Amino acid sequence: MAPSRRRVLAGIGTAVGMAGGTRQSASGPTGPTVTDAVGRSVTLPATADEIVCIGPGLLRQAVYMGLTDRVVGVENIPEPAYDDIPYLLAHPELADRPIVGESGADRTGNPEQLLAVDPDVIFFHGDRTQAETLSTQTETPVVMVSYDRINDQSARHRLVDTWQLIGRVTDTRERADTLATFLEETVTDLRERTADLAPSERAHAYAGAFRYQGAHGLSTTRSDTTAFTLAGVADAIDGLAVDRSAVSISHERLLVADPKRIFIDVMSVDRVRQEIAENPEFRQLTAVETGQVYPLLPVFRDMRNFGSILANAYYVGSVVYPDRFADVDVARRADTIYETLLGTSVYETITTVFPQTFQALYGD
Secondary structure: OOOOHHHHHHHHOOOOOEOOOOEOOOOOOEEEEEEOOOOOEEEEEOOOOOEEEEOOOHHHHHHHOOOHHHEEEEEEOOHHHHHOOHHHHHOHHHHHOOEEEEOOOOOOOOHHHHHHHOOOEEEEOOOHHHHHHHHHHHOOOEEEOOOOOOOOHHHHHHHHHHHHHHHHHHOOHHHHHHHHHHHHHHHHHHHHOOOOOOHHHOOEEEEEOOOOOOOOOOOEEOOOOHHHHHHOOEEOOOOOOOOOOOEEOOHHHHHHHOOOOEEEEHHHHHHHHHHHHHOHHHHHOHHHHOOOEEEEOOOEOOOEOHHHHHHHHHHHHHHHOOOOOOOOOHHHHHHHHHHHHHOOOOHHHHHHHOOOOOOOOOOO
């Protein structure tokens, strides 16, 4: 079989005219032109039946969009991730796809491996210069997307824009609309439950030991605990640096705040138990004394797991405001969230892997 056009072009280093950092197809019919997340004009092929996703959390978005069957290559995801990251639990068949680059924070894709799978379109989440280099090296349209959090409306709009952009490229606009509606309705339901509370009336809690680039202890927290924001819960620690992914505080500061409730990453349970056992002062925390330390679903695994964030918000709300969340069956709500986003529920599987999820770490 003759090698593909892109493979030949890459092999001889042929330069192709670029417009706004984007390749114009050298042969065959072309499709529409789209403007990506950084304003690049990208001319698409006539069809986008085969895709790859390069960058943190981007394969998850393809799964959300129902495009798993179109993914022809994946980054080199560590095997244990298939046992606890929801979108990989839902679609273990992704482990059998060819490798097209390494995983990690700074991903650029492997041109040779990408040429071997010959995708119609590459979706890219990362640096613009790297995206344009990859487009030149592979002679494939590279569409950049952008997303990060869902803790405020602007951030959610960016995520929805990503779904809609992917929908335009892959002709799955209806799926993008479904996801956007689901996200907005879910966030609205969460926020309306505590919308009438004045700031002085909001309950306080502490979020610690959230896994980020490795396990952390109780004195490591975050300034953007989205489950708190959506459930109307105030942070027990005032004045956290908002521009840092992880914030370390002193034991003294945590003891002075003495949160009534503490929420932790379920993947940090063993570390937290050991830390409390080794630090007598932590055993004096009200939350520890009263058995109100609660493990949540892991969030920071290959960027943010948005489904787990939403499920966590319902659980946090049910613990902190039981009267306002009295109608919520958290397990059933988590099932619905995962089924909507992933096409199947993985909540039971996750809680089998992490049996301490959504229950007090210590007895009453």
